[in-house]
Amino acid sequence: MPSSKEIGKLGEDIAVKFLRKKRYKILERNFQKDIKGLKLGEIDIVAKKDKVVIFTEVKTLKRESGISPEERVNFRKRQTIAKIAEIWLNKHKIPLNSPWQIDILAIVLNFDSRIAKIKHFKNI
Secondary structure (H helix, E strand, O other): OOOHHHHHHHHHHHHHHHHHHOOOEEEEEEEEEEEOOEEEEEEEEEEEEOOEEEEEEEEEEOOOOOOOHHHHOOHHHHHHHHHHHHHHHHHOOOOOOOOEEEEEEEEEEEOOOOEEEEEEEOOO
């Protein structure tokens, strides 16, 4: 069975394919901000569609469990993503009042059937 890190990477690869099929342009993967070696946070996928920059958090589980992947993105995690998103926008000289949003891609993998269930939550 793959490690949780391998499952996360697999989920992100599936998410990129999913978004590309829906005509999203992938701008960056795994953007993280550190200050003095301390990791402030990370955004799994930065994409763009219809002039909107979309910061996507990917949550992947290897099977259905008591808590869904999207429920693992709590209020604190959403706040962190928003802060890192603002840092990304500043770094790329995109005004903060430009259209942007945070999405969640919740993925549940079934290794027996080799099927991934994907739920896309937009503008959370």
